[in-house]
Structures are given as C-alpha cells and as structure tokens.
Amino acid sequence: MxxxxxxxxxxxxxxxxxxxxxxxxxxxxxxxxxxxxxxxxxxxxxxxxxxxxxxxxxxxxxxxxxxxxxxxxxxxxxxxxxxxxxxxxxxxxxxxxxxxxxxxxxxxxxxxxxxxxxxxxTDRLAALGRTSAKARVGALLLEWRSRLRAGDGSIGESFSLGLTQEEVGDATGLTAVHVNRMLRQLEEEGLIAREGQRVTICDERALMAATNYVDRYRDLDLGWLPAGR
Amino acid sequence: MxxxxxxxxxxxxxxxxxxxxxxxxxxxxxxxxxxxxxxxxxxxxxxxxxxxxxxxxxxxxxxxxxxxxxxxxxxxxxxxxxxxxxxxxxxxxxxxxxxxxxxxxxxxxxxxxxxxxxxxxTDRLAALGRTSAKARVGALLLEWRSRLRAGDGSIGESFSLGLTQEEVGDATGLTAVHVNRMLRQLEEEGLIAREGQRVTICDERALMAATNYVDRYRDLDLGWLPAGR
DNA sequence: CGTAGCATTGAAACATGTCAAGTAAGGTGG
DNA sequence: CCACCTTACTTGACATGTTTCAATGCTACG
Structure with a gap:
C-alpha cells in the first residue's frame, strides 16, 4: 500500500x-x-x-x-x-x-x-432456504471459528462463542430451544464439544461435510486492481 | 451524466x-x-x-x-x-x-x-428465516411486479410471472407442491388472482402487510456522490 | 395423437415450533 | 458472605407447518 x-x-x-x-x-x-x-x-x-x-x-x-x-x-x-x-x-x-x-x-x-x-x-441464504437446522447451527460455528481465527491466528479448534442460544437462533432462523437440541446432537455425534461458552470443533471434516460451509475469506483473487496512488 | x-x-x-x-x-x-x-x-x-x-x-x-x-x-x-x-x-x-x-x-x-x-x-434472508411460506411467496410476487414495472411503467396490477412453481419454490426455500398450495390460499383469500402465467395483485395493501415487503429500489439518496468527470 | 413437463390434490411422515417446568450460573444489595 | 433475582440453559410433551410420496389432470408441442 x-x-x-x-x-x-x-x-x-x-x-x-x-x-x-x-x-x-x-x-x-x-x-x-x-x-x-x-x-x-x-x-x-x-x-x-x-x-x-x-x-x-x-x-x-x-x-x-x-x-x-x-x-x-x-x-x-x-x-x-x-x-x-x-x-x-x-x-x-x-x-x-x-x-x-x-x-x-x-x-x-x-x-x-x-x-x-x-x-x-448468499451462503447464508442458501443455508436458510435449503439446509437442516443442524447444518445451519454447525455452519455458524465454523464461520465464527474462521472469522475469529482471522483476527487471532493462535485460535485452534477451540473458541469462545460469545452468543446466547437465542442469538444463534435469530441468526439461523431457529428457536432458541431448537438450537439447544441441535448443539446437543452435534455433541452426541462427536462433531463438537462444549463447556460453558467454549466450543471445540472435534471433527472438522465431518462438520464441514455436514454443513456445506465455505470460507469466503480465503482464495481471493485481486489481481485486477488498478495501481496505487 | x-x-x-x-x-x-x-x-x-x-x-x-x-x-x-x-x-x-x-x-x-x-x-x-x-x-x-x-x-x-x-x-x-x-x-x-x-x-x-x-x-x-x-x-x-x-x-x-x-x-x-x-x-x-x-x-x-x-x-x-x-x-x-x-x-x-x-x-x-x-x-x-x-x-x-x-x-x-x-x-x-x-x-x-x-x-x-x-x-x-438481507430482506430475503429475513423472509426465509422468519416468515411463513405464504408471506415468502407473496413477497416474491410483489418483488416481481415492482421490478418488472421499473422496466415498463405501463405494468399495473397484473403481470406475467415467467417462473415455474418449482422455481418459485427454489427461490423461497419451499417445495413446488407447497408453493402451489400457498398460491391457492392467497387466491382464496382474495389477495391475488391467477390465470395461467398471469398474476394480478388484487389487494396490494393487505398483501404488503402480510409479507413485510419493502421496495428497495425506491427512496434512494445519492446526494453524496462526487462530481462527474 | 402421443409425450413430456407442469400444475393440482390428498394422505401420511417429519422437522421444527410452542408451551411449560425445572436447573444452573452470575450479579447485586443487604 | 449470603440471599435473592435475573438471565440463560435444559428437557419433555405436544402442536403445527412443511415436506414427501403418489396419483391425476392439464396444456403445449412435436
């Protein structure tokens, strides 16, 4: 620059x-x-x-x-x-x-x-329109981890989700009650672990496969930009 | 310009x-x-x-x-x-x-x-996340009318919706079958009328109230634009 | 005239929402 | 330091909206 x-x-x-x-x-x-x-x-x-x-x-x-x-x-x-x-x-x-x-x-x-x-x-639109409640909640977790990691490279599989379940529901188009159930299910299936506010992605591959999550902040191509002044 | x-x-x-x-x-x-x-x-x-x-x-x-x-x-x-x-x-x-x-x-x-x-x-995101099937279908009809009208001022309450019900469903996050039922309901309630591809908005006020539709191509404020060259 | 796509309708299955009750955790004033 | 209060989380039973599956009719087009 x-x-x-x-x-x-x-x-x-x-x-x-x-x-x-x-x-x-x-x-x-x-x-x-x-x-x-x-x-x-x-x-x-x-x-x-x-x-x-x-x-x-x-x-x-x-x-x-x-x-x-x-x-x-x-x-x-x-x-x-x-x-x-x-x-x-x-x-x-x-x-x-x-x-x-x-x-x-x-x-x-x-x-x-x-x-x-x-x-x-548009990714979120497709998630709301065409994916299950479990997939939407899982995608939100993956999105948070990847965005937090962008600001702090030291973040690994575990991070603090500073949202109430009601907020997760309002973001994913679900009720707080159902968010709770989906988190529990993801936990029972071994995809994530929880401990208070802290969430750990246990099986990233499986979670990504289950949610169609794509990190849109990666693989950018800005080669066409004009020269700086 | x-x-x-x-x-x-x-x-x-x-x-x-x-x-x-x-x-x-x-x-x-x-x-x-x-x-x-x-x-x-x-x-x-x-x-x-x-x-x-x-x-x-x-x-x-x-x-x-x-x-x-x-x-x-x-x-x-x-x-x-x-x-x-x-x-x-x-x-x-x-x-x-x-x-x-x-x-x-x-x-x-x-x-x-x-x-x-x-x-x-984001309007569509909110519609998918938080409104009923009927509201989503109704909003799509209002959106089409308003956008078609922007290109052809002579369009009134009636227009041709060049979409299959499956396409309407894929846009609103519903199945084609359910879209069909929602169109029928809107018709039975007197909000719209149908005749082949043609749709007529019969009660615009009621339809807008039922759908939270907002025309985002109106009431713009571009006063801040720099001068033309 | 046959065929293919689209619309329509009914019945049953399923996912998610609603309501209600109970528990755990944290903050605040006494 | 405790008692209280609020907020969030958890869980179960039940209600509802939407999907799925299947069958039928319609229309246009080759």
Missing part, C-alpha cells in the same frame, strides 16, 4: 466511539448517514419484523466496514448493535466520496470487499 | 452475447473472470447444494450488473442462468478497474448499486 493510501485510511479512523455490550450504534429507520469501521469488539446487524421476531443478518468482526447501506438509504434499513463492548470509527459519506476520487485502488478494494460480504450473505 | 461517463458506459456494452432460455452464462466453479451487464431478458443466479437441491439467490432484470463475484473469486461461487432468452454484454475486470480510475462518480454508483443488492438479499 502506498503512503498516501495508508494515510487516507488512517484519516477515516481518526475519531472513535465506544459502544457498550448490547448498545445500539444505529437503529432501523434512523436518519444518520454515517459509516463506521469496527476497530475492536464484536457487533451484529439485525432487523425486527412486524411480529416482533428478529433476524440477525450479519456478525461484524474487527476491520469490517459497517453501515454501508447508509450510502443509498436515507433511513437505515437495519439495526447495528454491539455483541460485546466495541470501538468503532465513524466517518461521513463525503469522506468515502473523497477516497473514491483520490484512490481508485482503495475504491476497488471496498468494491471487492462488498462482494465477499454479498457472497457470504 | 457527463459525455465522458456516458461514453465509458457505452464501451462496456460494446460486445453482446445471447443466451437462450435455460442457457447457462456461467457455471459454479467456472474460472471466468468476466462481468456482464444484462441488456434484455430475465436471468437468475443460483447454487446447487450437495444433496442436489437448488437455492435461487437472485433474479436479474435488464440493467443489472452480473457476475460481480468474479471480482474476488477465481472460481465462480454461483451459477448464472437465463430464465427467458436474454442478451448480455460481457466485459473484463480490467475494464472495471479502468472505469474506477477514470470515473469516480460511476465507481461510487456501482458501489451504491451493490448496497441495494445487498439490502435486497
């Missing part, structure tokens, strides 16, 4: 804001056009439906860009909320416009990043 | 390729990095799962940009297929890189377009 590019990115992260556990960064129908970079912590995006049920759309890990939907919608379509205490760096849409003008390669990277996000969403 | 911008877009659409009904433009795991603009016809993107079931991820209408996932993945994660005979304009990833370098405003528009796409996907 060129010095100018690095400088531009750093300027996006000049200000910071802390959101405490459970705190809401942006509520659905809010009129804020701000965007954010997640610096630390874990967050999620969800929607509430008319009947009060919730669908969690995405989990966000450090480095993710949040609130991109503010680029098009004057009213936020989704709620962004902190799963654990988090620090975000807010910036204005106009700052993004400047970035796109000055740094085509960064703009292309953001465009590419959006595609990863989009393909991950 | 500036003359230079218009010219750049036209150059993307220099070549054309015709895909006949049912033809496949790009198969999952293909290594092609081409992108496309859909000029005419209707297409869809889907994935096939290990057990042979299919999840339709998106329907594409004229003007849509296809195959953006090729920007990051050397192997296509999805299959793109023609619902009706279609004409697409293929172009290279490098052409997009040039566009981003030369025309920041167009780049920003593509970025913004990606957000519409992404939010539509």
């Amino acid at each position: 060129t010095p100018a590019e690095r400088d531009t990115l750093e300027r996006l992260e000049e200000r910071t804001r802390t959101v405490r556990r459970g705190g809401i960064l942006r509520r659905s129908n809010d009129r804020s056009g701000e965007l954010f970079v997640l610096r630390s912590g874990l967050m999620m995006t969800y929607v509430l439906l008319g009947d009060g049920s919730r669908q969690i759309l995405r989990f966000h890990f450090p480095g993710d860009m949040l609130g991109l939907s503010g680029l098009v919608y004057p009213e936020a379509p989704e709620t962004i909320c902190a799963v654990t205490e988090s620090v975000v760096c807010p910036f204005e849409r106009s700052a993004l416009a400047q970035l796109v003008e000055a740094h085509p390669r960064l703009a292309s990277m953001i465009l590419a990043y959006g595609q990863i996000d989009r393909v991950s969403l | 500036t003359p230079a911008e218009r010219d750049t877009l036209e150059r993307l659409e220099e070549r054309t390729r015709t895909v006949r009904r049912g033809g496949i433009l790009r198969r999952s795991n293909d290594r092609s990095g081409e992108l496309f603009v859909l000029r005419s016809g209707l297409m869809m993107t889907y994935v096939l799962l290990g057990d042979g079931s299919r999840q339709i991820l998106r329907f594409h209408f004229p003007g849509d940009m296809l195959g953006l996932s090729g920007l990051v993945y050397p192997e296509a994660p999805e299959t793109i297929c023609a619902v009706t005979e279609s004409v697409v304009c293929p172009f290279e990833r490098s052409a997009l890189a040039q566009l981003v370098e030369a025309h920041p405003r167009l780049a920003s528009m593509i970025l913004a377009y990606g957000q519409i796409d992404r939010v539509s996907l």
